[in-house]
Amino acid sequence: xxxxxxxxxxxxxxxxxxxxxxxxxxxxxxxxxxxxxxxxxxxxxxxxxxxxxxxxxxxxxxxxxxxxxxxxxxxxxxxxxxxxxxxxxxxxxxxxxxxxxxxxxxxxxxx
Amino acid sequence: xxxxxxxxxxxxxxxxxxxxxxxxxxxxxxxxxxxxxxxxxxxxxxxxxxxxxxxxxxxxxxxxxxxxxxxxxxxxxxxxxxxxxxxxxxxxxxxxxxxxxxxxxxxxxxxxxxxxx
Numbered sequence: 315x316x317x318x319x320x321x322x323x324x325x326x327x328x329x330x331x332x333x334x335x336x337x338x339x340x341x342x343x344x345x346x347x348x349x350x351x352x353x354x355x356x357x358x359x360x361x362x363x364x365x366x367x368x369x370x371x372x373x374x375x376x377x378x379x380x381x382x383x384x385x386x387x388x389x390x391x392x393x394x395x396x397x398x399x400x401x402x403x404x405x406x407x408x409x410x411x412x413x414x415x416x417x418x419x420x421x422x423x424x425x
Numbered sequence: 426x427x428x429x430x431x432x433x434x435x436x437x438x439x440x441x442x443x444x445x446x447x448x449x450x451x452x453x454x455x456x457x458x459x460x461x462x463x464x465x466x467x468x469x470x471x472x473x474x475x476x477x478x479x480x481x482x483x484x485x486x487x488x489x490x491x492x493x494x495x496x497x498x499x500x501x502x503x504x505x506x507x508x509x510x511x512x513x514x515x516x517x518x519x520x521x522x523x524x525x526x527x528x529x530x531x532x533x534x535x536x537x538x539x540x541x542x
Contacts, residue, residue: 357533358533405529411474415461417468418468
């Protein structure tokens with residue numbers, strides 16, 4: 315089983331749509347959770363950290379369910395510029411400094 | 426702030442040659458830097474953790490004699506792919522964690538695309 319699992323997609327949605335991505339992680343001892351965005355042939359960029367109480371940043375909302383070891387990202391009012399691959403990332407439970415990346419969910423926002 | 430650069434951004438080399446990739450933190454000091462590799466349509470995989478002034482820590486399955494890491498200063502880490510082969514062709518990305526901050530805070534370089542012929 316992969317340490318971080320994501321649906322690879324692609325999710326193909328029209329502009330203005332709301333889209334949700336899910337992620338599961340295998341190690342219950344992980345403590346830090348993130349969503350990164352990666353554009354084609356570019357480096358990943360931090361989109362937002364994910365906190366236990368859930369958090370929102372503009373059109374983006376992240377949720378964490380520790381009991382189910384499940385993380386979600388909701389994007390409202392999708393823009394063309396949101397087209398990218400979204401990476402779910404957790405820190406390694408054995409060594410907190412390691413980041414474990416999911417393979418990403420690809421989002422395509424069409425006009 | 427928190428800019429990380431990598432050089433070169435891409436490189437094409439012949440099989441059997443060695444390639445050095447530099448990773449620099451431009452506006453902060455980084456005690457710890459990380460080297461990742463990403464194959465097409467796959468996730469970033471941590472290769473090694475580079476600590477300034479000490480030996481790198483390699484992940485399981487990564488050959489330390491093939492991927493030489495040097496972190497001689499608080500702003501520079503280098504990865505040398507020795508005797509490169511076509512299967513080493515990949516996207517190599519470094520990240521740097523500012524000194525004094527939790528190392529799950531990492532700033533990524535723009536990556537180096539290596540193609541070995």
